[in-house]
Amino acid sequence: MSVTSSAPAARTALVTGGSRGIGAAIALRLAQDGADVAITYVANEDAAQEVVRKIEATGRRGLALRADSADPADAAGVVERTVAGLGGRLDILVNNAGIGLLGPLEYFPVADVGQLLAVNVQGVFLTTQAAATKLARGGRIVTIGSCMAQRVPGPGGTLYATSKAALIGLTKALARELGERGITANIVHPGPIDTDMNPADGPYAAGQSAMTALGRFGAADEVASMVAFLSSDEAAYVTGAEFSVDGGHAA
Template sequence: MAGKAVLITGGSRGIGAATALRLAREGADVAFTYASDAEAAAGVAGKIEATGRRGLALRADARDAAALDSAVEQAVAAFGRLDVLVNNAGIGVLGPLDGLSTADVDRVLDVNVRGTFLATRAAAAHLGRGGRIITIGSCMTQRVPGPGGTLYAMSKAALTGLNRALARELGDRGITANLVHPGPVDTDMNPADGPLAAGQTALTAVGRFGRAEEIAAMVAFLAGEEAGFITGAEFTIDGGHAA
């Protein structure tokens, strides 16, 4: 990744932050967006810079098309190029079908689907041959183990169609598009010691939550040169959740 420039949406914590640090350690300059926690974002940017690479924290709501366009333009202006986009920003609203409001539907689809599309559209204009688009999906696109996941699973399943279409649309430009489906991962949003952890752990084959760094490792592989012949593919890193 030496000399590469990366933009990650939702990079101030969890999988996004772990990915930012992994790619920086491999030699990339990394810009990332965050929604509201400026202190956490500054901390991640500082850790990136401690590796000797450039870090850039950009406040941008994933629902705001203009903000996403601006984030891409700022990353390109700062680094002089863009080689990798990691679509990581996402939210989850769980609950019974009759308890989900229209506002819930709009918010989840705006961030998880529309925001991913908009960030990809903006970034694709700057990606050259060898460019990479890596999107974070969910194990719930392959197995929904119980009620309450309708809206979230739908939003993440939409990314499967987007990913395959991107592979076809951008392949002749030498740009790849791939999708990573994490299982239960220990993050602030879904802690391994949280109230819902026991049931999720029991659904895995390995009997534990994943670490954000384990997801970042797959993203790093897909962002690298050895993954140049992989596109339109889906990679499940779920501890056997779907086995």
């Protein structure tokens, strides 16, 4: 009698805002670690498909989904679309999609306040809420916060810092609510990271570098490494925690 063994099914991950920068680096790293990965994008389909091509080059499956995190239906629905498109399961959720608006507190239009909170807080909550119905035991939720949730070094960041600080409370509450199911929830706070939105050679880069203990910008891959660890089996006893990948910005 012969016994046929089959390899365990690949894990499936959803990375919101995964078409560029930190999100793209996270998506590719998870694929390199053996996961099939869906990413969301708002407008740049070409960039999203390029990330999918890189994912597929690792031998994993990739999926690009257009979704606006400010739209409640999109934010929640992207989970079902991921499960349907990548084999009926979800193991990892990375809440990366977000926008940044800086400016004097007294001049923020109500529309800007609503838009930023819709993406950075409501969208994260709704996507996570939907994911909680799909994640099996051992699932992982990693949310991308910001160094400005821990230290605001100057004026102009009140609204943005408010939105990212809200995610700390969400993460701690998720750890308590989902812990009995073996699902972990953690938050990663990037500092100044070299991306197309905030390049290390940009006009404000020198000041940002000076705020860190290491005196430099970080790389998107450095954030992705932390997310990959928190998404792994090695981090099974890590939950409700904050991790700074900020070069000492909060030190």
